[in-house]
Amino acid sequence: MTLTEARKQLMELQSKLSAYYHAVGSIHYDGVTGAPRGTAKNRAHSMTILTGELYKLNTSPETRAMLEYLDEHKAELSQAEQRMVHLLLKGLRKTEKIPMDFFMEHRRMIIEASDAWRRAKETSDFAIFKPYLQRVFDDCVKLAEICEPGMDPFDYWLNDSEEGLNSAKCDAFFAAVKEKVVPLARAISEKPQVDDSIINGYFPEYKQRQVSSVIMDMMGIDKDRCGIATTEHPFTTSLGSQNDVRITTHYYENTFSPAMYSVMHEGGHGLYFMYPAEEYAYTVLDGGCSMSLHESQSRFYENYVGRSRGFIKNVFPKLAEIFPENFEGKTPEDLYRAVNKVEPGLIRIRADEVTYTLHILVRYEIERRMLAGEVKIGEVPELWNAMYKDYLGVTVPNDTMGCLQDSHWGSGQVGYFPTYSLGTAYGAQFLKKMKETLDVDRLLDEGDLAPISAWNREHIWQYGRLYEPEELLEKVFEGPFDPTCFTDYLEKKYKDIYGL
Ligand SMILES: [Zn+2]
Incomplete structure (x- = not known):
């Protein structure tokens, strides 16, 4: 040869x-x-x-x-x-x-x-x-x-989702986040709850499909290469290469925000799938660096972009045009507060930014105990419900709202859940880094997402799988991973919203 x-x-x-x-x-x-x-x-x-x-x-x-x-x-x-x-x-x-x-x-x-x-x-x-x-x-x-x-089988599957990840690293990360998030959530629960009537009512599916289209345009997603469909559980996939990406969402007619934020989340994955260097198409370097890196991008668009004051200001008139009755007499500030309402709930993908990590922790603990053989499969629903009561203070009424809500275990994905939380925290550090060279708040306020996506493309997307996760993170962060970027972001944002 x-x-x-x-x-x-x-x-x-x-x-x-x-x-x-x-x-x-x-x-x-x-x-x-x-x-x-x-x-x-x-x-x-x-x-x-x-x-x-x-x-x-x-x-x-x-x-x-x-x-x-x-x-x-x-x-x-x-x-x-x-x-x-x-x-x-x-x-x-x-x-x-x-x-x-x-x-x-x-x-x-x-x-x-x-x-x-x-x-x-x-x-x-x-x-x-x-x-x-x-x-x-x-x-x-x-x-x-x-x-x-x-x-240890749990470490094996954590490492399978994310090269270099293990339960010791996850434990340290979760402990650091919990220490800040639990008191913050408690302080918020003592304040009067925000009015979220603007996102509740009747929102016909055909109109929500228009919202999905508007959001994809605002995010700069090329619809010739990225399709959207409806599924029980939203996800993103690329078919064969960066040249064919599909995102999905799920519509609920009593509220429009879960579908809208699913589109932003999956759209973030979609952009990452679509923009590795072109020469990586049809090679193993096409796609994202790791699961956490992927989630850093999806959670970036869902939360740091989608739940920002600037983005809300720009999406508000478009939504008001689609849902004139529901938006009558409402302001962008009403929408901003509604989509950032902190309330312990039952469903992970509808969770607010503050309590989200607690949803992940439930799954993380259950997987660890199941792989260690400490829990029998038949005990899962009961354990799930008890942990939701303990961590989030909510009562699970049925398994659809409980342990059957996520598609992951049915797809054989074990060890995946921590990557959502890690990715969210990576995203916060990317945002901090981005702000060193870009006036992100002004761009969001002007509705100009192009420079933000160009930054992500230059620093993250273009590399595909060229680097190992830790290598890429260090290259972008120019230093170690720091979970306080995420907890500082949460404290600053939610102290402002709730007047703490
Ligand atoms: Zn995701």
Whole structure:
């Protein structure tokens, strides 16, 4: 093999992988958006075959020979090529430890689990989901043992979501945030509650679809490359490459703000998916650096942009035009206060910025205890409800509003939840950094998001997966991660709103 041949094969392999991921992603996307009810088994059939082909492609003797050859000639490769080889070899070494039958059966099971979760949530019947949840966690323990024998399974899955993450780091981060957030939430609860009548009423779905379109335009999202659909649980995916991104939202007709903020959240993911350097398309460097980095961008647009006074001032007239009756006699300040109302609630994706971390903590603790075998699957609903009472002071009326609310476990995603909180805190530090060179408040006030997105593109998006998460963070922060950027942001903002 010559270096030229190996380089050519490296690009061909990634191109082929992208095509498979395109097919797998499209099947999944179809399953959660438009596919008829009884089709999960059909998708599972195709997915099992495609997953098997992917397994073979990733671990074939030809792939191994080519990657090992390139690894030996690392010094002659570009930085991007070195990273491609590193990521592919790491994936190969991990995948080949998993027996192919187990690997394929796991993927097949996840499709059925995801469908069972949806049915269980719709009917608030945990019993439908219970056997699948059992299998998801059993498989997670088994996969951790296969891939990293001797490592704590919880640490394995945290590290799987975010290279370098473990429970010790999460514990330290959560302790730092809790120390500030719990007293802040308590002080707010003693103040008179803000009037949020502007976001409550009747908001027909067809009008909310107009809001989604307006928001995508305000965020500068290219609709030729980014579509939007409706799902039970909002998410974002890219199909094959940065050239085809899909976001989703969920509409509730008694309030418009959850759908609007889902679009901003998923739109943030969407922008990150769409703007790695163009030459990374159809390679493993396309996409985001890590889950937390991805959440830093989604939470950035959802909260630091979307819940700012400036953005509210600019979106208000557009909303008032769509919902004239609901907005009659209201002011932008009414909307600003309503969307920043702090109130412990039941639903994570509708949580305010102050109490959000507490929702994550519930999931974090439950996952840790389930993977350690301390909690039986049948005890999950009861434990969930008890922890919501303890952490947030709310009573969970049913499992749809409780442990069935998130799609993650049904999709086999364990160890993911902390990345939401970490990402939110990274976002606060990005904002602080951005303010050193940009007058962010003035730009938000003028409704000019382009320079803000250009900053994110220059410092974060363009690199795709070129760096490891900690490397990229240090490069952008020019120093260590500092959770006080997030807690300072919360204290400043909410002391102002609640007059503390
Ligand atoms: Zn997200």
